[in-house]
Amino acid sequence: MFVTLTNTPRDYAWGAPGAISALLGGTPTAAPEAELWLGTHAGSPARVSAPEGPASFGTLERWLAAEPAAAGTESGALPFLFKVLAAGSPLSIQAHPNAEQARAGFERENAAGIALDAPHRNYRDPFPKPELIVAMEDGFEALSGFRPIAKVIADLDELVHAGVQDPVLRDLRERLSHAIDEGAEAEVLAQEVSAALGGDRESERAALVAAATSISRVPLPHLAETVRLLVADYPEDSGVFVALFLNRVTLKRGESLYLDAGNMHAYLRGIGLELMTASDNVLRGGMTPKHVDIAELLAVVRFAPGPVPFLDRSDIAPGVVGYQPAGANFALYRVDPEITRSFRVSGPAIALQIQGEATLEQGADHTSLVRGDIRYLTPSDTVVRIAGNGELWIASGPFGVTA
Secondary structure, eight states, rough: EEEEHHHHHHOTTBBBBHHHHHTSOOOOOSSSEEEESSSOOOTTOOOOESHHHHHTBBBBHHHHOOOOTTTTTSSSSSSSEEEEEEEEOOOOOEEEEOOHHHHHHHHHHHTTTTTTTTTTOSSSSSSSOOEEEEESSSSSSEEEOOOOHHHHHHHHHHHTTTOOOOHHHHHHHHHHHHHHHHTHHHHHHHHHHHHHHHOOHHHHHHHHHHHHOOOTTTTTTHHHHHHHHHHHHHHTTTTTHGGEEEEEEEETTTTEEOOTTTOOEEEEEEEEEEEESOOOOEEEEEESSSHHHOOHHHHOOOBBBBBOBBBBOOOEEEEEEOOTTTTOOOOEEEOOOTOEEEEEEEEEEEEEEEEEEEEEETTTEEEEEETOEEEOOOOOOOOEEEEEEEEEEEEESTEEEEE
């Protein structure tokens, strides 16, 4: 069965005005459009507009709760949450919990009597929140994971060579160098990030802000641009200093990141498709007007330098490309209707037409999509036949789409 879905973009302050409407062929507005949620999560469940039976329930969440067979799960809740994200300004410095941390945090806050919709609540559900993001335009910018301490030291040295003399940055370099000698990179990262977010480190933030204007002539454009971008929106926020330790990432259209539990990150700007476990558990440490819990954030972050967590694409079939993170309970697929003629969807799925138009047939059911249309596909082992052009994206469980 094909079911038409709709929803309204969430208007978080960091959203890009009219960007999601523009991507999906709608009429852009001046209002910030941050995230379009497509799923059953209670935070913003997708609305059902057809056919008449499901539409009578109002939301996908209510329909699947009443008809769990249409979700393929006992509870009727989808295991994944599909989003369109548009960042007009930087998001918070944040990380997400693993399964054990999420369950314990959810139970702890329930026992404390904190309402699920309370602004100061950290854990709104008992689930982890690993996520992938696929850029929908060139130049999607993010901070993700800790870079090697040696690279941070090299940047600090470049600042000195450029004539930036600051005792706070000099002392930081000494601490980092000592940590390398002692094999304690993870420990020093934890100490510096903890002090920057939770301590009185305004002198360091001010030093970095001042340094940003001095390094435009040295070969560190990524650092200068990052600091200027963050300071423009958060001039008094110590999260700006934490950015010094994080990998700066620029994605081209179609490139992807996979952010597992404990990855400290912040999306900076750009439009992308985001897919994750059906959770809204976000632990924030700065660069946001929302609730910040530094102690809880630091408890879940993995303080270890590592490579940028790029997610490789895989060819599933001619015209079908998959983004399938190992161990995740979700996967995302890009389908080119002009190349592929059929594929199999084995579980519940959500299809989003980004460009062009397509017709889907599954047994006796059929539906037509144009740019911006969204369909829910109930579980079935029947082959889906497709015709049309453009670009169709399908979110599902792991290995949900096969040739």
